[in-house]
Amino acid sequence: MPNFAYSGFNPQGAVKGVITAKDKAAALADLKEKNITAKSLAVASPLSQNIKLRDPLPSGTDMSLLCSQLALMDRAGVNLLETMTSLLQTTANQKLKDALHDIRDGVSRGQEFPIALGRHPLIFDKSFVALVKAGIRTNTLSTTLDRVSTMYERNVKVTQEVRGALVQPAITIAIAIAVVILLSIMVIPQMQGMLEGLNVALPPLTKIILGFSAVVRGPIGLLLLAVIVAAVIFVQRYIKTDQGKTNFDKFVLRIPKIGDLVLLGSLSRVNRTLATLLSNGIAKNEAIGIAAEASGNRVLEDVLLLGRKSVERGDHLYTVLEAHPKLFPATITGMVRTGESKGELSEMLDRVSDFYERQVETDARNLTKYIEPFMIVFLGVIVGGLVLAVMLPLSEVIKNLST
Known part of the structure; x- marks a missing residue:
């Protein structure tokens, strides 16, 4: 349209x-x-x-701040229309502001607040709408919004830890590749004439560097660039499909160290979301379905949806989790089993989420320490290879002159 x-x-x-x-x-x-x-x-x-x-979607920090403001105004007895008008004046994110405009207009026409929120699923997901609906039903909206704010805040912390551990090596590799390409296009061609004019046999390393530079600058280089761009576009589109998203998430979870960290982050979000939903009176089967979507990982989502079906049949959630020990460690399944048997599932899940948040923080630091030596070696090989490619012919000339 x-x-x-x-x-x-x-x-x-x-x-x-x-x-x-x-x-x-x-x-x-x-x-x-x-x-x-x-x-x-x-x-x-x-x-x-x-x-x-x-225009970017609102961040988790934006949503946490929004929930805190909503809770504060609800606790102070400010009516919803005045609250929305006030939020419009303080909200910086344009998409969130547009959504709040529409929600305020809907509420002014008599539309229920949760229904108005549900018109913007990219901003207010199912968990948000369900929690607001539960808060209104039980007359505990301000308390519920405080919990949602905390949930967003902690999820943001986990996400930042995971991204921080993965972004640094990615940036290092990207810079190294960019430097190699720039040297191949701008520096090595200027040195090629000098090296070939030394009247000495060029060592294999120098020939490889010069050959690589010629490939990058020639039609083959353009063809490779086109293939890489096409491959990136194809992968991006493939990941947007259901099967592509599932296969990509499976691939990420299989990557040593990185897969473990991503899994911990997803488990922390699932447990925190599920605990918040259950503590606000959301039915277990509905809460599991919503938490599955919040996991951010299709593999976890599929297993949790199986768990929802199991609960709807009258079984326990832990029976499904125990069947997938690679995704759900014994720590989680044991706590879920205890929580379900004692009727304290939300409290147990909160504890598990706290544990995994600390684990994510520790593993993120360890992953950075684990990757740093490989990055140093990688950069050293690139820089050292270029230096040797130039110095070896020069050393041969100096050797000939001395003899």
Whole structure:
């Protein structure tokens, strides 16, 4: 569907943005439903569409802050419309602000708050909507939002630990590859004439470096670049498919050290989400299904969905987890078994999540220490190889002159 750029005003003042609709009439109807009077409406230019698409989704920190503000205002007795208006003035993320605009307009028309939230699943996922609904039902919305804020905050911490451990080596490798390509294109060609004019037999290493430079600068280099770009695009699209996402997640979990860290991060999120849902009165089978989607890993999600079916049949969750010991260590299955038998599953899962958060932090530091020596050796081989490729012919010339 096309995007339409609009400008106009609502009861709060002037507004502008981009809206997606099947045609201009549908776009006007959507704007009217949001209580926006359009002054201008036209098909968005490619530039404005790209700007809209590049607006990032709110981070976990944004969501944690939003929950804290909602809880504070609910506890102070501020009505929901005033709360939403206040949040619009303090929210920096554009996509979150657009969603809050729409939610406020929906609530002002009599729409229930959880239903209005559910209109924006990319921002307010099933766990958020279910927890808000439970908080309203039990008249504990502020307490529930405080728990959700804590959940987002801790999930952000775990995600940052995992990413921090993986990003550093990736950046190092990318810089090394970029340096090699730049040297091959800009520096080595200038040295090639000098090296070939020394009137000495070039050593194999120097020939390899010069040959690599010639390949990179020639049509074969362009062909390789095109193949790499095509492969990256194919992999990105493949990962977006259900089967591709599953296979990619399986592959990541098989990578030594890295797979263990990713699994720990996913388990921490699952346990924290499930504990928060259960402690707010969400039915176990529904909570397991929501936590499965929050895992961020299709392999874990599939197993947890099997666990939900088992619970719906009247069985225990731990029986399914025990059948997959590579994904769910004995620590988790034992705590889940104890929690289910004593009716304290949410408390047990909170403890497990705390344990895995500490484990993620420790393993992330250890992974960095584990990878650093390999990065140093990798860079040393590249730099040392280039230096030797130049110095070996020069040393041969000096040797000939001395004799």
